Amino acid sequence: xxxxxxxxxxxxxxxxxxxxxxxxxxxxxxxxxxxxxxxxxxxxxxxxxxxxxxxxxxxxxxxxxxxxxxxxxxxxxxxxxxxxxxxxxxxxxxxxxxxxxxxxxxxxxxxxxxxxxxxxxxxxxxxxxxxxxxxxxxxxxxxxxxxxxxxxxxxxxxxxxxxx
Numbered sequence: 001x002x003x004x005x006x007x008x009x010x011x012x013x014x015x016x017x018x019x020x021x022x023x024x025x026x027x028x029x030x031x032x033x034x035x036x037x038x039x040x041x042x043x044x045x046x047x048x049x050x051x052x053x054x055x056x057x058x059x060x061x062x063x064x065x066x067x068x069x070x071x072x073x074x075x076x077x078x079x080x081x082x083x084x085x086x087x088x089x090x091x092x093x094x095x096x097x098x099x100x101x102x103x104x105x106x107x108x109x110x111x112x113x114x115x116x117x118x119x120x121x122x123x124x125x126x127x128x129x130x131x132x133x134x135x136x137x138x139x140x141x142x143x144x145x146x147x148x149x150x151x152x153x154x155x156x157x158x159x160x161x162x163x164x
Contacts, residue, residue: 041092051079052088055098062103068118069108076115083121132159 048056054063065079082088086098106122108114114122130138132155139151 041094043093043096046090046093051082052090052096054102055082055086055088055096055100057100057102060100060102062105065104065106067109068106069111069114073115076118080117080121083118 046052050063054061068076068079071079078088082098083104086101087095089095106118132152135155136151
C-alpha cells in the first residue's frame with residue numbers, strides 16, 4: 001500500500017452498477033424517491049477495498065499493510081479508526097463495524113517516522129536483513145545444497161563489487 005490511491009482506499013462507488021440500477025427504477029422514482037435514494041447508499045453499490053473486505057470477513061483473517069511509512073497521513077488516520085474501534089466510517093453510508101477482528105501485520109521501511117498514535121497501537125519488532133550465512137541456511141532449508149552453492153557464489157560476486 002504505497003499510496004492512498006483508489007486501490008488502497010477502503011471503498012469506492014461502483015457508478016456503472018448505480019446507473020443501471022437507477023435506469024431500472026425510472027417508473028418508481030417520482031413516488032418513492034426517499035426510499036430509492038436511501039437504497040443508493042448501501043454496500044451493494046460500493047467496491048470494497050482491502051480494509052473494508054478485511055473487517056467484513058465472517059472469520060478472522062490476517063491483514064497485511066505493507067510499507068505503512070509510504071502512505072499519507074490521511075490514510076494513516078483512517079487506519080487508526082480501524083485499529084482503534086474496528087470500524088470504518090464511509091461518507092453517505094455511515095459506519096461499518098467489523099464482523100470479526102483481523103490480525104494486522106504492518107511493515108515499514110522507516111522512510112518516515114510513523115505517527116505516535118500508530119506506534120502506540122502496535123507491537124514493534126525490528127527485523128534485520130540476514131547475513132550471508134543465515135541467508136544461505138534459509139535457502140538451504142527451501143531449495144537444497146545446489147542452490148545454496150549458487151547463492152554463495154552470488155554473494156561473493158556481490159561482496160567483491162561492493163568493495164570496487
